[in-house]
Amino acid sequence: MIGAEIIKHELCHSDVEAGHQIQGNPYLQYFVGLPGHKQAEPFAPSLFNDIPNAWEPRYLLPFIAPSLTRIKAKRKNALTSHRNHRRPIKAT
Numbered sequence: 001m002i003g004a005e006i007i008k009h010e011l012c013h014s015d016v017e018a019g020h021q022i023q024g025n026p027y028l029q030y031f032v033g034l035p036g037h038k039q040a041e042p043f044a045p046s047l048f049n050d051i052p053n054a055w056e057p058r059y060l061l062p063f064i065a066p067s068l069t070r071i072k073a074k075r076k077n078a079l080t081s082h083r084n085h086r087r088p089i090k091a092t
Contacts, residue, residue, distance in 0.1 A: 022042055
C-alpha cells in the first residue's frame, strides 16, 4: 500500500485515478508488490483513506531512509558519470 500511496502523490492523482493507473500498468503493479499482472482492480480506492493515519513520517522514515540514500547515491553517480563522458569540443 505504501507503493500505491507513492504513485498517487508522485503523479498527483486522486485515489480512484491512482487505482486505475496501477490496474492498467504491470510495472506499477510490480512496484506496489503484486505477484503478477492482474486485469482486475488491485484494491479498493477507499483503502487510501483507511490506512494513511498509521503512515506518519516518524514511523516510515526508518524503512524509507536506506532506500532514499541508495537512490540519491545512484543519481549522483549517474550525473558524475555523465559529466565525465562528455565529448571534447573539436577546434575548427
